[in-house]
Amino acid sequence: MADKPHLFLVDGSSYIFRAYHALPPLTRKSDGLPVGAVAGFCNMLWKLLQEGEKGLSGVDPSHIAVIFDAKGDTFRNEIYDQYKAHRPPAPEDLRPQFGLIKDAVRAFNIPAIEQVGYEADDIIATYVQKALVAGADVTIVGSDKDLMQLVQPGVVMVDTMKNKRISHDEVVEKFGVAPDRVVDVQALAGDSVDNVPGVPGIGIKTAALLINEFGDLESLLAGAETIKQKKRRENLIEFADQARISRELVYLKPDVPLEMEIDDLFRDDLDGPKLVSYLKALNFTTLTRRIAEATETEAENVEACDLNIEGWEPAPKMAAEESSASAEGSEGTARSGGPADLAAKIASEVGALSIDNQKYEMVTELTALERWCSEAKRIGYISVDTETDSLDAMQANLVGVSLATEPGKACYIPLGHTKGDDDMFGGGLAEGQIPLDQALPKLKILLEDPSILKIGQNLKYDALLLSRYDIQLNPFDDTLLLSYVLDAGQHGHGMDELSEFWLGHKPIPFKEIAGTGKKQITFDKVELDKATAYAAEDADVTLRLWQILKPRLASERMTTVYERLERPLMPVLVRMEQRGIAVDRQILSRLSGNFAQGMGALEEEIHELAGKPFNIGSPKQLGDILFGEMGLPGGKKTKTGAWSTSASVLDDLAAEGHELPGRVVAWRQLSKLKSTYTDALPGFINPVTGRVHTSYSLASTTTGRLASSDPNLQNIPIRTEEGRKIRTAFVAESGNKLISADYSQIELRVLAHIADIAQLKQAFADGLDIHAMTASEMFGEPIEGMDPMTRRRAKAINFGIIYGISAFGLANQLGISRTEAKDYIDTYFQRFPGIRTYMEDTKQTARDHGYVETIFGRKIHYPQITSKNPQMRAFMERAAINAPIQGSAADIIRRAMIRMDDALIKAGSSAIMLLQVHDELIFELPEPEVEATLPVIKSVMEEACMPVMQLSVPLKVDAQSADNWDEAH
DNA sequence: CCTGCCCCATA
DNA sequence: GTATGGGGCAGGA
Incomplete structure (x- = not known):
């Protein structure tokens, strides 16, 4: 066996793209030559040669070659001219790397093979054929799913980037059929990335079903008449030839004329x-x-x-x-980000790629708009973006709409541009625009057409805006959410960032057309030509992003997360934001006055104690007073070297008997409450609705939580008595009540479930006080008559566990020594060894795959977890431990929110959901309905995991009603 | 006028 | 120890 030849065939082209996208951009220090993909490729190749039998394939190659795609069209373009027609050109900073990588392969003394007219996959197929005839085994190193059809006895695939070995069973798992039938499945399902048409309405699942039933593609097409489902039968008959062409496209040609024989691929020693x-x-x-x-x-x-x-x-x-x-x-x-890269980026912009902002159409006639609408109807999707005069969708006016139907084919429809040169009274609308009342009905038909998919970037904004124009955007795909589902933790998901990352193209910055600062103008004042170049580009870029990201959903098995957890939440948030919550101005202004008074009194005392007036709000001045003039013992320093004046430092000083620090802490508290809340909130009251409308961000946390801003209603004070008063200003309209419903200990329950900890699960099942129970387990004290201090310690440890505990952090939290904290943690792990196992397993998963998962399959990436910087690595490890817990809890409340409105309607309740605060939902409803509604809300929340998942721990929700948020909570 | 820093509000 | 958003200050444009 040892003598049996073993051929490694490396799919070079797909590796180049994978390495390029997976790794941060690198440039050669001396001159800025982009080399990130080369580095990734060389590392991969070296590892492959080094690991031998310890590697994924389990053997050391006796023969090896790296195969590349040649430039230019292939025989497939003769069969079908649209093949791979949607492929964007390679990013500017990748282009010079193709040649470098081929040279690198040769430097490794490995043949780099390409053949004009054929793709790498065909050459690989041919070598596989020859190798089997010659009695050799083959390992294909690559990730392209098309290569899976080659798997057979003697041939395996390994994906070194995902660290996966793909043999018969893995192929069946992916395609639902054996490797030799993969082409038939692909022929039916098609492939939007390569632009293989397939048969409409048939995806991988259905294709596998049909092929398993009929045996192969030809038998299926021959027997198509007998299929029960009407649409499916018709499509199979109508598109039979298209399926045959598709099969030719995906079938790898095993008879490419080769220049090198297998013997020529003998593995040379390294030079x-x-x-x-x-x-x-x-x-x-x-x-x-x-x-x-x-x-x-x-x-x-x-x-x-x-x-x-x-x-x-x-x-x-x-x-x-x-x-x-x-x-x-x-x-x-x-x-990247260094000046060299910046220059390279600018250079690539000037090169302009295939995005040409001057080629977009400006739509000024109704007939032109109709033409775009019918094109959308024909292809079944369209990319949409709205332009407005404000970032606040609740107040913005529609200024224009841009559309795109294919890369490079985009338009802008100006609707509300004004004559820019006039003063505030405005010169009215600019000339050459379709009147709004004529355009809106057409747009409404387009945007509400159930057979046309609307594609956008952050459509929540557009949907909320359009809803105010009586347009209910549906159905839709959102590239923000696609990117978030696929790449949380890898990078941000804003359009500009995605465009640079995926398309190598930097869109026109908004500043460039609208100016900045005081001189900034709103979009309705932007000249039509400039507006068209800017706005249509957004639609164009979004469409291209969709073409790249959407196919990844299925191939990376993230469709369910996107369709069940992400996309349906958007309309829910639109409704919540649109409803807003009533805030009582009088209460806030009274509180503001009170806080100001308190601050004034404290300020006098503080200046007295300091011996002179100074700005208490300046940490720098405060530090000078405390540690300079007063000569107090300085504790910590900040990372820039200044004395820290944080609350914990000031508390310590106060405990030593100094008067001033305590006063400063009190002053700061009032100052915070006043400036951040009582002074700022009234400014957010919408003049039309009289309510406050926050904005929820669906994609700004890595874990799956929402974030709230403008204003942030997820950090309204509650811990201190003074702060709580702010909550009394959040009120129900007269005749209504607010309901607050919050999950009790959801993260600890999730932890008990994920880590499978018997004692914790039992405690939750029995409805015990979980912190007391933890304390009892750890310190051996009975729960009854327990010292509150003991319970407090256990509580801190429980939280610490969720946060990926460290002795340092726990010591800080409890004000004990690091060694003492370490002892606590050791004791905890002794009593709950399953938790330690969970933590170690989670870290290992993160290292192995680069990501961790929530119970519903949401992925959170931690590419930095292998960092050589111990601080960074430890931080990533804690985050990776926390993410499945925080993220699963976030998924659970998402599911509850998605179902809530329907459940309430079905129960005959007119309650409306207003706010979400991570583990809490706030509703408003007519007072008489409270009693009937409470159990509906509770059961939707408590059963949010069902039916796809049954937690091994019960979820508990506490819900109450009152006139304001303080009393309801 | 913008940006980084410090500090602090929530779950 | 996890995850956020935001206000005020101070320094450099």
Whole structure:
């Protein structure tokens, strides 16, 4: 067996793209040459050669080759000219790397193979065929799903990036059929990324079902008449030829004329100096050192070779500028964001890629708008973006709408642009716009058409705005949410960032057309030409992003999360934001006065104690007074070296008997309450509705929680008596009540379930006081008559566990020594060993996959978890431990919110859901309905996991009604 | 006028 | 120890 030849075929092209997208951009230090993908590729190749039998394939290759796609069209374009027609061109900073990677492969003494007219996959298929005939085994190194059809006895696939081995069973799991039928399934299901048409209405699931029933594609098409489902039968008959063409497109051709025979792929020894010389030229310090060691090459004596980088030149400025050395994990090269990259980015903008802002259409006639609508109807989807004069969707006026139907084909429909040169009385509408009352009905038909998918970026804004124009946007896909579901933790999800990341294109900044600061103008004042270039680009970019992200949903098994947890929440939040909550101005203003009075009194005392007046709100001045003039013992310092004046420091000083620090703490509390809440909130009362409408962000936390802003209603005070008073200003309209319903200990319950801790589960089942029970387990004291201090300690530990406990943090929280805290933690783990196992397992999962998951399958990525910086790594580990707990709890309340409105209507209640505060929901309803509604709300929340999941712990919800939020909570 | 920092409100 | 948003200050534009 040991002598059996084993051929490794590396799918080079797909690796280039994966490496490029998965890794942060790197540039060569000396001149800014982009080399991120080259670095990723070389590391992968080196690892592959090094690990041998310990690797995923379990063998050491005797033969190896890396296969690339050649430039230009292939025979597939002759079969179908639209094949891969939607592919955007490679990003600017990736282009010079193709040649570098091929040269790198040769430097490894490995053949780099490509063949004009064929894709890498076909060449691989051909070699597989030949190898099997020659009696060799094959390992395909790659991730492209098309390659799965080649899996058979003697042939496996390994995906080194996902660390997965793909053999027969994995293929069946993905396609529902054996590898030899994968082409048939793909022929039916099609592929939107490669633009393989398939048969409409048939996806992978249905395709597998049909193929399993009929045996293969031809038998299915022959027997299509017998299919029961009307639409499916018709489509199979009508699109039979399209399916046959699709099959030809996805079928990998195993008879490509090859230039190198299998024997030529014999694995050569590494030529140390040659490889080192190449890596040196790229400035890859770490890899150079490793390989020099392994090949016993004296790296210092090897000259860096010249690189073949034709077609790329350093931008003029950046060679001179000193780019900063990179920190984490890089190869001694500069990270993105450095000046070199900035220049490269600007250069790539000027190169403009395929996005041409001047080619967009400005729609000024109704007939043109109708043309766009019918095009949307024909293709079944359209990308949409609205332009307005305000960031607040509750107050904004519609200024224009942009649409896109395919990359590069986009338009802008100006509707509310004004004559810019006039003063505030305005010169009325600018010329050449379709009157709003004519355009709106057309748009309404388009945007509400159930057969047209509306694609947008952050559609919550557009949906809320349009709803005020009596348009209910539906159905829709949101690229913000797609990106969030797929890449939480990898990067942000704003359009500009996504565009730069995926398209290598920087959209026109809003500032550029509207100006900035005091001179900023609203969009209705922007000239129509500029507005068209800016607005249509947004629709164009969004459409392209959708084409990239949407197919990933299915291939990465995230469709359910997107369709059940993410997309349906958007309309729910639109309704909540639109409703708003009543806030009593009088109460706030009275409180403001009280706080001001308290602050004034304290200020006098403080200045007296300090011996002179100073700005109490300035931490710098306060620090000078305390630790300079008064000579108090300074405690901690901030990271910039200044004395810390945080509440904990001031509390410590107060405990030592100093008077001033305590007064400052009290002053700060009042100052915070006044400026952040009682003074700011009235400014958020909408003049039309008289209520406060917060804005919820669906995609700004990594864990799946919502975030609230403008104003943030998720941090209204509750802990102190003074602060609580602010809650009395959140009121029900007269005749109504507020209901507050909150999950009791949801995160600890989730922890008990996920980590499967018997004692915790039992305690929750029995309805025990969980902190007391923890204390009792740890310190052996009975729950009855327990010292409150003991319970407090246990409570802090329970919270600590959820946050990924550290002795340092617990010590800080409890004001005890680090060793003492360490003892507590040890005791805790002794009593609950399952928790330690959970923590270790979670960290391992994060390291293995780069992400962790919630109970409903939401993924949270932690690419930095392998950081070599111990502080950073420890932080990522704690976050990774916390994320499944916090995230699962977030998923649960999301499910409750998604179902709530329907459940209330069905129960005949007119209660409306107004706010969410992570584990709490606030409703408003007519007083007489309270009694009947409370149990509805409770049961929707408590049964939110059902029916797809049954927690092994009961969920408990406390709900009460009152006239204001303080009393209801 | 913008940005980073410090501090602090919530779950 | 986790996750956020926001106000005021101070320094550099």
